[in-house]
Amino acid sequence: MPSQTQESSQKRLYLANDKIRMAIDLNAGGAITYLSEAGSNVNMVNNNDLGRQIQTSLYAGPYPYSVNGKNPVEQWRNLGWNPVQTGDYFNHPAQVVSYQQGQNTLYVKTIPLIWPLFNEPADCFFEHWIELKENTVHMRSRMTVNRTDTTQYEARTQEFPCVYLNGPYYRIITYDGLKPFTNDAVSEYSEQDNINRYGTENWIALLNTSGRGVGLYKPKGEVRFSSAGFGVTKEGGEFDVSSGYVCSQPALLVDYNGVYEYECDLIVGSLADIRQFAYNQPRPPAAPNYKFVTDRQGWYYGNTRDKGWPIQNELNVRWYRADPTAREFRIISPMAYWKASDVPKIYIQAAFQTKGTVARFVWRKPGDIAIIEIPGRYVDFPIIGDGQFRTYEINTSQLAGWDGVINQISLTSPESQYQFEKGSTVRIRSITATP
Structure with missing residues (x-):
């Protein structure tokens, strides 16, 4: 086993x-390795190895990933291409290229290491801008990828960021109900398995027995989090195995030449402090409003591909299955929280180039294990496949099953259309709730 930091x-x-x-640590890739309340010398951040801390971790294919004659350790072979801000499994620290410190700010640029490989710099670099504001740490991250492998691998869930706190911070608290921003009762968990959380107020927290700790807030309506625990709860310091874990876990398609950013806030204090911070932020969008000008807006694909980075005013996607033995392909939105009653119509501005005549709009609701095409979860609509842009209007208010809360939407082609799929494409400019 690698030695402790x-x-x-x-x-x-x-x-x-x-x-x-x-504090950030220049011998740990510039990740946040220290966080405490004023007047306390108790560091809440866990530093058992260089995969902990508060940091950014990126994931993409292939699986397993080998390079320069190096193969991944068996335990982590299916992580694939996994640049980690702090370092690798063998406790080699990532290289800090440059940094700058102001009165309340820090900037750090890092070449991360591939976690499962022995001292292998990743073909990308991370930048982090950090600012202290009262009881919060605001962080902005940019990841610039420059891989020689130009394959477009399928999207993976990311750690944007992950937060490891010491064993006493074992109480996992979030609001995962369907009445966000109404002071409805929160949920508390202590399971140590890695479990997805639907954080509809855009935050998740790790607290100790006294009810104090750190909350992770994500803006722009991000709701997908995960949580876990390691070792023995309620005890341990920063170099011990015991740890609580939460992370923001959006799905992201990582291009070989892509540039990606995220922002977050770390709120130190009580549950009331954390929740009040979230309530003080601008409310997330109440309805889909995706316009694909310079990026994918969090959309990704299952069993299909697009033309890659950069995104220039549209998604240009293959309207067919990359693997024809698989059952379907999908163009998939990020997870969100929308009241169906707030979205009586969906407008899709798209140009289909296909001999097919029908497309399928599919949605997911909380409690669904995945996007599944069952009655009450999809509608087929006619398309014109001449390659010209049109706005397709779907009157969702008239659809059975479009009720309650909607947390994900997608586009696909019905199985009856597979006979027409060869060479088909779709170019999408926007998917919105207003024309």
């Missing part, structure tokens, strides 16, 4: 105010 190897840069104190 030792205090003697630390090279920390601190920021502090009258509420909190935090």
Whole structure:
């Protein structure tokens, strides 16, 4: 097993105010390795190895990933191409290329390491901008990819970011109900299995027995989180195995030449502090409003591909199955929270180039294990396959099953249309709830 991170190897840069104190470590890829409340010398961040901390981790294919004669350790062979901000499984730290410190700000640029490989720099770099604001740490991250492997692999869920706190921070708390921003009762968990969470108020927290800890807030309506625990709950310090874990887990298609960004806030304090911060932020969109100008807006694909990065005013997608032995392909939205009553219509601005005449709009509701084409979850609509842009209107208010809460939407082709799929494409400019 790799050895633990030792205090003697630390090279920390601190920021502090009258509420909190935090630090990044230049010997741990510039990740956040220290976070405490003002007046306390108790570090909440777990540093058992270089896969912990508060950091960014990126995932893409192939699986397994080998390069330069190096093969992944068996335990992590199916992680694939996995750049980790802090370092690798063997406890080699990632290289900090540059950094800058201001009064309340930090900037760090890092070449991450491939987690399952021995001291292998990733073909990408990470940048992080950090700012201290009262009892919060605001972080913006940019990942610039420059792989020589130009294959477009399927999307993976990411860690944007992951948060590892010490064993005493074992209480996993979020709001995963269907009445967000109404002060409805929160949910508390302590399971140590890695479990997906539907955080409809856009936050998740790790708290101790006294009810204090750290909340992770994601803006722009991000609702997909995960949580886990390691070792023995309620005990342990920063170099011990015991840890609580939460992360923001959006699905992302990582291009060989792509550039990706996310933002988040870490709120230090009580559950009331964390939730109030979330309530003070702009409300997430109440309906789909995706316009594909410079990026995919979080959309991704199952069993199909697009033309790749950069995105220029449209998604240009193969309207057919990449693997024809598979049952279907999908063009898939990020997870969200929309009241069906707020979305009486869907408008799809698209140009289909196909001999097919029908497309399928599919939706998912909380409690569904996946996007599944069962009655009450889809509608077929006519398309014109001449390659010209049109706005297709779907009157969702008249559809059986379009009720309650909708948390994901997608486009596909019915099986009856597979005979026409060869060479078909669709170009999509927008998918919105208003014309």
